Amino acid sequence: MVFARDQWYVAAYGSEVGRSLLARTVLDEPLVLYRTDAGEAVALADRCVHRRYPLSESRLDGDTIVCGYHGFTYDPTGACVFVPGQQRIPRTARVAAYPVVEQDSFVWVWIGDRARADPTAIPRAPWLVDPRYAVVRGMEPLNARYGLLVDNLMDLSHETYLHGGYIGTPEVANTPITTEVDEDRGVVHVSRHMEDAECPPFYARSTGIQGRITRWQDIEYHPPCLYLLHSRIAPQGVHPPAEGPDDEAFHAEIVYAITPSTAHTSYDFWAVARDFAIDDESVSEYLHQSNHTVVMQDVTALNTLERVIAAEPDAYQELSINIDTGGLAARRLLARMVGSGTAAAR
Ligand SMILES: [Fe+2]
Numbered sequence: 065m066v067f068a069r070d071q072w073y074v075a076a077y078g079s080e081v082g083r084s085l086l087a088r089t090v091l092d093e094p095l096v097l098y099r100t101d102a103g104e105a106v107a108l109a110d111r112c113v114h115r116r117y118p119l120s121e122s123r124l125d126g127d128t129i130v131c132g133y134h135g136f137t138y139d140p141t142g143a144c145v146f147v148p149g150q151q152r153i154p155r156t157a158r159v160a161a162y163p164v165v166e167q168d169s170f171v172w173v174w175i176g177d178r179a180r181a182d183p184t185a186i187p188r189a190p191w192l193v194d195p196r197y198a199v200v201r202g203m204e205p206l207n208a209r210y211g212l213l214v215d216n217l218m219d220l221s222h223e224t225y226l227h228g229g230y231i232g233t234p235e236v237a238n239t240p241i242t243t244e245v246d247e248d249r250g251v252v253h254v255s256r257h258m259e260d261a262e263c264p265p266f267y268a269r270s271t272g273i274q275g276r277i278t279r280w281q282d283i284e285y286h287p288p289c290l291y292l293l294h295s296r297i298a299p300q301g302v303h304p305p306a307e308g309p310d311d312e313a314f315h316a317e318i319v320y321a322i323t324p325s326t327a328h329t330s331y332d333f334w335a336v337a338r339d340f341a342i343d344d345e346s347v348s349e350y351l352h353q354s355n356h357t358v359v360m361q362d363v364t365a366l367n368t369l370e371r372v373i374a375a376e377p378d379a380y381q382e383l384s385i386n387i388d389t390g391g392l393a394a395r396r397l398l399a400r401m402v403g404s405g406t407a408a409a410r
Pocket residue numbers: 216222223226227358362
């Protein structure tokens with residue numbers, strides 16, 4: 065699998081990284097994540113240099129990891145500071161330490177050439193840490209290549225068929241999309257504005273709206289990892305005012321981080337931030353359970369698709385239609401990233 069290596073990827077939520085050792089594999093690289101006593105997140109290669117024992121199966125001693133097999137001990141820079149039975153520490157006794165940035169509740173890691181790691185290039189998802197929003201979230205491991213999840217999220221017409229009864233209604237599949245690509249920033253925008261639509265249970269139960277709605281879906285995909293869906297729900301016919309806040313509408317900011325793990329597996333980080341009923345625990349519980357169900361419907365479908373594609377690699381010619389313009393633009397930007405010298409074949 066060829067990955068875009070010189071890019072930032074989400075390895076974990078900040079809340080998952082603490083004083084125990086967390087194993088994640090990103091772009092085929094096994095990582096161990098933990099937090100120092102001072103609270104800094106650390107990502108090291110998850111293999112002891114001695115006999116490849118996973119450091120994630122080892123233990124923390126202060127800010128160092130002591131290998132669970134022979135006691136080789138590594139500091140947060142990846143340098144070995146102790147080996148058993150001798151004073152001299154071999155010069156090559158070091159594991160890779162990956163650049164880490166914590167932002168918007170995510171732990172971002174950089175797998176490629178660290179000289180190119182620019183933290184200001186990480187795309188933002190500020191709603192996830194904004195007190196004016198309530199957030200539910202999760203992460204599902206996916207037994208499918210990450211491109212299948214990109215395709216899935218760029219084309220929401222599948223909501224009507226795969227997620228009927230949750231977020232899908234006939235209008236989603238029936239309303240045409242507009243697709244724009246910001247070539248300079250490398251961002252794909254896909255919009256679908258439904259002016260007169262059925263309100264799916266996901267929004268009817270959480271907002272309390274009865275009757276039909278105006279439902280806008282505005283997608284921003286920042287390849288390779290961050291996907292934002294700005295969702296605006298309002299009673300039918302209510303549009304944003306020319307000036308001032310859009311108070312009569314309900315807004316959900318739906319965020320996915322799509323992280324390739326191996327050639328055939330991925331991490332599906334998902335979050336729903338809302339600006340309504342933010343103190344209502346029952347709405348949070350409902351949206352968490354409902355979105356988890358929707359994500360698992362996608363996971364099941366994509367795991368099936370991966371099995372089919374992996375078994376029949378050359379037997380299939382895709383056919384694309386109008387709904388696929390966003391997904392095709394995303395694939396083009398991803399291919400450009402992979403091909404521009406920011407990637408390495410593995
Ligand atoms: Fe879906």
